[in-house]
Amino acid sequence: MQTIQASNYPIYFNEKGYEALNLHLKENKYSNLFIIVDSNTNEECLPLFLPYLETELTIEIIEFEAGEENKNIETCVQIWNVLTELGADRKSLVINLGGGVVTDLGGFVASTFKRGIDFINIPTTLLSMVDASVGGKNGVDLGNLKNQIGVFNLPTMVIVDTNYLETLPQNEMRSGLAEMLKHGLIYDKAYWEQFLDLKAIDFADFDELIYRSVAIKNEIVTLDPTEKNIRKSLNFGHTLGHAIESYFLENENKTTLLHGEAIAVGMILESYISFDKDLISESEYIQIKTTIKSIFDDIIFLENDIDPILELLIHDKKNEYGTIQFALIEGIGKIKINQSVENELILKAFSDYKS
Structure with missing residues (x-):
């Protein structure tokens, strides 16, 4: 390579x-x-x-x-x-x-x-x-x-x-797969589509998938080294995903999540938000949700988990002037940064994830 x-x-x-x-x-x-x-x-x-x-x-x-x-x-x-x-x-x-x-x-x-x-x-x-x-x-x-x-x-x-x-154990491999899926969703629809059926992937060619993922991230970072603009696209799934990861890390009643496990949930939630805002179609959202849930186990959220997770959002590094900023997908393979999302919509996303 x-x-x-x-x-x-x-x-x-x-x-x-x-x-x-x-x-x-x-x-x-x-x-x-x-x-x-x-x-x-x-x-x-x-x-x-x-x-x-x-x-x-x-x-x-x-x-x-x-x-x-x-x-x-x-x-x-x-x-x-x-x-x-x-x-x-x-x-x-x-x-x-x-x-x-x-x-x-x-x-x-x-x-x-x-x-x-x-x-x-x-x-x-x-x-x-x-x-x-x-x-x-x-x-x-x-x-x-x-x-x-x-x-x-x-x-x-x-x-x-x-x-x-x-x-690596299998759960660590899956954790890394979450970021590869993200690179397809935000930047390269054809790359995303390679993961729609994991059974069809020839893992002898997995090095090439890794290479493409590294190349995608590098292309984005080279355009915007210090995250003033397009590099924010890499935060798709991470605004809610990081809050979920932090909440499960600090809560002794929860099993600590691997980074990719939390980001997988975050990508489903933020894809729902993208769908609700008419940035992606319902069929695209269902494809994303079905594909990610076929790879990652469901995470159980109780009613009293959601508010503490929302409170953690205020510490997200992407926030500006006290406003929570999301990177949402605008069609698979494209991104829209600096999007404000009201709490009611986040709650709807959690409700849909649990359904």
Whole structure:
């Protein structure tokens, strides 16, 4: 697969990435190398990665406990302290080997340590390959509020190696699939239609689907790096999806949702809102709802769940001047940003989801 050139950094695929990484290490005089992993990727992915490394640099492994609940400033402080104790300086290199939590948090740690050191993302989950590792967003959660603290800062390179997907459980694969579905819904109708019958997909060609998803996100981000305009389209399904994810994360009576599981619900809800606003047809809405529900289990919402979810919307990063902003689809494959939605319509969407 051809390398994708993002804004000022390349996205390599499979073996070509390791060749580029080793050449980069030879050509740049780094003082030392730090690999940030979580407890899962330390066990499952690091043994697959290390044999590819060709360097005489001192390598230090920094591990933190896996899970969205650890994507916070406290974990960053711990890692900053470890970097300091191990003699990291402005010529150090950080490699983030992991899913979205690792690449988001590791990128933020590197971007802020000594005002910024080089970092490379090697995503190991489907979600992080097609979403979190592309676009230069780095950050952490503030309590249960998603990605409230962060910076835009670009990695030196990204390496997408789909062999890491063999380490994933099925629910993590489905979680990543949600973002791929989103890319079709907002940008490429033909791409969306490839997922209408999952049984018909030849998973020997799955690398090509991943490649197209990365390309779509990169095309959008390149047009609007700091989310002033068209990049807001990537938030489709995320306004309600993030609120649902945050609510389930903080509520001890709920089972924590994976990011893609929450976004899948968000896309159905926001597709209903698009339908109610006459932006998509009823047949398009039914196709979206049926397809997503055929892949993801239904999430149970009780009557007393909805108001707390709506209250979380006020913290959404896309809000401007106190107004909640939605990105809605205007026909499959097209998007309409900066849309205001009244609470009554959101409640109708939840009611339809549960029906």
